Amino acid sequence: MPSPNYAAPATVEEAVGILAGASGLAKVLSGGTDLLVQLRSGRSRPDLIVDTKRIPGVIGIREENGAFVIGAATPGVMLSANEAFVAAYPGVVEGVDLIGSQQIQGRASLAGNLCNASPAADSVPAMIAARAVAVIAGPEGRREMPVEAIVTGPGQTSLKKGEFVLEFRLPAPRPRQSDAYLRFIPRTEMDIAVVGCGVNVTLDASGTCTDARVVLGAVAPTQVIVEEAAQALIGHRLDEGTQERLAAAASRACRPINDKRGTIEFRVKIAGVLARRTAAIAFERAQKRA
Amino acid sequence: MSKHHVSTTINGEPTEFLCEAQQTLLDVLRDELLLTGSKEGCSSGDCGACSVIVDGNVVCSCLMLGVEAEGHTIQTIEGIAQGDKLHPVQQKFLEHAALQCGFCTPGLIVAAKALLDENLNPTEEEARYWLAGNLCRCTGYDKVIRAVLDAAAEMRGAAQ
């Protein structure tokens, strides 16, 4: 394959222009931990690689009145090192942290993990549970979309030609709101999630859930927001009955496949187990955030 | 195919090279700069044999394009020792016999050095998880972890 072209635009406008004007296949290069594997294996043969990392603001985290703005290409290690963000969204950080090894953490980004659109992406369930919003730059200017609207299928996004994710916005967490992410893998590390679960809850002073989002990964072509699971939590404390209803709802929401990482039967069971365990952690964290 | 000109700093030395867009940093280190200490084990970021430190973070050089190195600071296995003075991690690997074939050793040493740059008192579990991205097929990791923890202890002692 002839070598692709490579561009490293210095501004958003330049990047949009290059992407919109590309004649062949153009791929955005963020952390590169998915794209380079695909380049090497021949699975992806772009004509143009557009490296967004020189655009100001694309790498970095800032707070705006308690809300967080995260540059699209911010590597995992930067997120884990940001104490305020870890305190506000430990579940999102957990998800990012679980993307591969320490070496992967040095490069991998939220935008890359999202736009690579693997059903098993580790950062996405907690991001959806957190109601994160993606800010997209494109030929028609900027627009915002909830992150769950970005991924439309395995390897597919709703982004139009010329568009790329610029940054993410996560709202300031409320008192007694927190999150958690767990995944099941056969080893202790280095595996793609067989099932992933992100839970974000808000509690009142008595420990009763007033708001919740339960999101499953790797059990369907895209992440699944399990409404029924959220309903099982809202208005309740996390007693045994609630946990069983939660687990059952999670298992029922699965539409998985058999593949080299897990069977349908196994994924359905594990979804329930993880939903329970993840909710327990989220509840405990939320209690502590008065 | 036109090549890109890249200026970077490698092991403290200003370094320039030419590369094609699809050449990874690992390709460039090994084939253009003849720094063959970083190894290719998988080219998919799963084995860590190609580990280098970029701007203080340990990364897989097979997952970076050579062109992405522009303006950044890179440390490879060749730059871990200072002249003929081995880094404590290197010395402990030798003392603990923490290598058998030695192929994964450069990547492990770079990653371990990055760990100790950040945390001089890791627990056994922390060390194992930090090194989860460095596959070793020969040692079963036992002596590797002992060497890393012993290097940490020595560096803590020296820091006092």
Add this chain to the structure above:
Amino acid sequence: MNAFAKEDLRVVGTRPVRPDGVDKVTGRANFGADMTMPGMLWGRIKRSPHAHARIIGINTEKAAALPGVKAVVTRADFPDVAPERAYIGEAPANLRDLSRNCIAQGKVLYEGHAVAAVAAVSPAVAAQAVDLIEVDYEVLPHVMDVEAAMASDAPLLHDDVFTVGVDPKPAKPSNVAKVVRFKKGDIEAGFAEAEHIIERRYTTKPVHQAYIEPHACVVSVGSDNQCTIWSSSQGHFMVRGYTSRIVGAEIADIRAIPAEIGGGFGGKTIVYLEPVAYMLSKKSGRPVKIVMSREEVFRGSGPTSGAVVEVKLGAKKDGRIVAGQVVLKYQAGAFPGSPVNQGAMCAFASYDLPNVDVVGYDVLSNRPKVAAYRAPGSPIAAFGVESCMDELARELRIDPLELRAKNAAKDGTKAAHGPTWANIGYINTVEAAKRTEHYQTPLGPNQGRGVASGFWFNAGGESSAAVHVNEDGTVTVTEGHPDIGGSRASMAMMVAEVLGVPYDRVRPVVGDTTAIGFSAVTGGSRVTFAGGMAVTRATEQVVEELKRRAAVTWDISPEAVEWRDGQAFPAGANAGSFEPLSLAALAAKSARTGGPISAEVQLNAQGAGPGFATHICDVEIDRETGYVKILRYTAVQDVGRAIHPAYVEGQMQGGVAQGVGWALNEEYIYDQDGRLENPGFLDYRVPVAPDMPMIETVLVEVPNPRHPFGARGCGEVPIVPPMATVANAICDAIGIRMRDLPMSPPKVLAALDETMPPTRAAAE
């Protein structure tokens, strides 16, 4: 009798830093892919996408015409090889099969089988050129599973393979390449006499050695046929020999230089790339480098067999086993040669059984040709036999170590495969295991403990070594064994011990094929044994020469000279009162006393001491997910004499980790078209650092009297027990018997759910 008593040893048994250590921790050491030669081209191989197909035609025109391509080769460039057998590597190799494995002839027999190759000015051009080679295939039905391949209507891989070991010779060709059989006593009578019979079936999947260094070589052939091969392998004499026969070159025209090797475990005791690189170099007139990608390693190089192991044991109620029967069905892959023979011999080797019947089948299937993997054949057989022993122990309510002790092979036991054991330490490992603190430690909920044993023959064979005393009294020892695990340190230690000089005065070198005599592969756990024997004998000859030089200097008889602590002494007052002469002093005047002081020894070492081990493992199971955590692991092994204890421990720990991976997560996963779905380290799941605990080792030393220092091979035994050890621990923890490897979480959970009532399942 060993020449050296343990208490007199000063170097052997200590833990000095290895001589190649600094190079390896600084990145200076050169492995297979680290070599560059002037004018070098990059080679790349075209591989079959089909599991089984006839090659109708190959069109290389477009590839050859691509600018930057300097050579293209196909089967047509290689000479035909007669189907002769030649013993060069670790196991008898059929040279024609090996040649057809390096580049397909007529048919492709597995996905990944090499069909053509190019050499070009850059890796990118080589990759483009490979894509331009057009191969016309007639896709044939394929067969993957071992028992499916044995069926009479299975797709046939070779129409000229007739089952060997069957009398009369069959008229029809078969995928069953060979049947082996061992018998002892009368198996029917044995079972008739048994008070308790247990019969079980166990299955395993193919697993890969998964060395971190992919195969790599640089080969340069001149127009005068003089050839240099730089490659990492487990034997450069093997590389030279196989390459010469596959390409039709004379052995003396090839110089094979051993690169440092990044792991082999048996998988690099054969060649894949060197003959192809040779042809590309010959055609292009330039050196050619070929490096396999990780995907190519998985698709195109040999894993070990997947297998079926059927075990039947008959015992008395008190635990004495009176009958042992095993049927082994091992996949050979595309060409005959699974390790079923070794598996059959190892199956009951640890035990003293009066009646034994072992049958083994070597079965072809459309997978890569299997290559040796650490104690080839033994781990698979042990998974079956040692799991069955555990099942028997439970049914008889006898402690599993006690059951083994009751039936242990000892000195004087006649093994089922023929030899009578002498100087073996199996029972010592069982007793040492019982005494460990590990074995006494209580367990918690969902935790279990398993034990299992294992055996490997260890090998002797051909080794050469040369010892040279340098002018300043330092010593160079040259040997011909690539150093996979620290062996050159052990060679230097043995030389230093015999000479009585400090270790750092001895420098070991792994010489290329022109620098030292023929040496067989680094494999079979033979280097410390056979290589050690060669270096020791050569050093002893040097010592005799040094004594002779002292005698010349003092003008006395050589019999009147002693050698001690690195110096020559007059032997007693009658010899005369002379000041001792050091190695350095004798070296300095060597020209005047007769010339350079050296000795070279070639031998075919006999008397390798067999190795036995007993392992203990504690696991904890997450009952809701089937996840198995290894809590604690102790490996007890008879190592004869640990020359360098840290490297012996390292061999044990490495073997354990590979066995744990084999037990829990490693497997080749194929789709319906016979294509490998997991040719990478993401989904071929070897243990990572947090998967393993510290691995405790107990070194039992029952010296091997045939080795000057008592050493026995130690590198292979440690991979034999772990699969059964882990399976037995899982059974102890949750009462579930896993009989199919790997014991991955979905399978453990499914087994748990089958036997337990639903507790928290969805029930709305």
